[in-house]
Amino acid sequence: MKLFEDKKYPILDFDSDKSAIIRPQNLVKKIDVAENCVITFFADELEKVTEKYPSKIIEYFKFDSFRLPIYEVVYNGRRITMMQAMVGAPAAARQIEDLIAIGCNKFIICGDCGVLDKNIVVGNVVLPLAAIRDEGTSYHYVKPSKEIEMNKEVLNILEKSLIKNDIKFTKTKTWTTDAFYRETKAKVIKRKNEGCLVVEMEASAYMAVADFNNVKLGQILYASDSLESKVWNRRKNQVSIINRESLLYFTIQCCLKL
Secondary structure: OOOOOOOOOHHHOOOOOOOOOOOHHHOOOOOOOOOEEEEEOOHHHHHHHHHHOOEEEEEEEEOOOOEEEEEEEEEOOEEEEEEEOOOOHHHHHHHHHHHHHHOOOEEEEEEEEEEOOOOOOOOOEEEEEEEEEEOOHHHHOOOOOOEEEOOHHHHHHHHHHHHHOOOOEEEEEEEEEOOHHHOOHHHHHHHHHOOEEEEEOOHHHHHHHHHHHOOEEEEEEEEEEEOOOOOOEOOOOOOOOOOHHHHHHHHHHHHOOO
């Protein structure tokens, strides 16, 4: 068996072997599921969707400490899979992997992000063009690199849909980090200089897992708190230019176009 090239730091020890001792198929089984899937960080809004439209729980993601339901929603006559997102790159990667294993292959993730430029107002829709990989998970899926790009086909669908619906949006790189308590002023300045206007904790992992599994994936971000000033600004008192529920419905509509 040919071993991967040894590197100075373990995170750079990339192994291109597609197999692994544990794969999702060891833990979950393929089921009758809609291939289009929306994953959202908006828990309250997801609940509203499942109450408004015909829906049912088709499976659970089972962990030692909790169970997370997977929903099938019938939206305007079409089935779509929906699920609440999990926070952080490792959890995000497992979620996508398991959803692929049960039968999903077209994803759009909808959630919020912090901004590195206060001119991006609360509720501004953000399309990540690429992500700086300041997390560990993506390095186990694609070769080490500073950035990873979003799927251009999905990005094009999202952009055209935003323009058609007259929704203001910003295209930018995003900074994906594992440690939000270590978003220092110097790092914020550095990432901004590198082209990032927003920060979150999952995008680069989502992109890497999708590339590894050859599935379609895009992401829509909702501008929330600001890290540009010396003091963190939650911006809770600012009026949003779009509400989360509307953005989630827009995400569903875009996902069904994939």
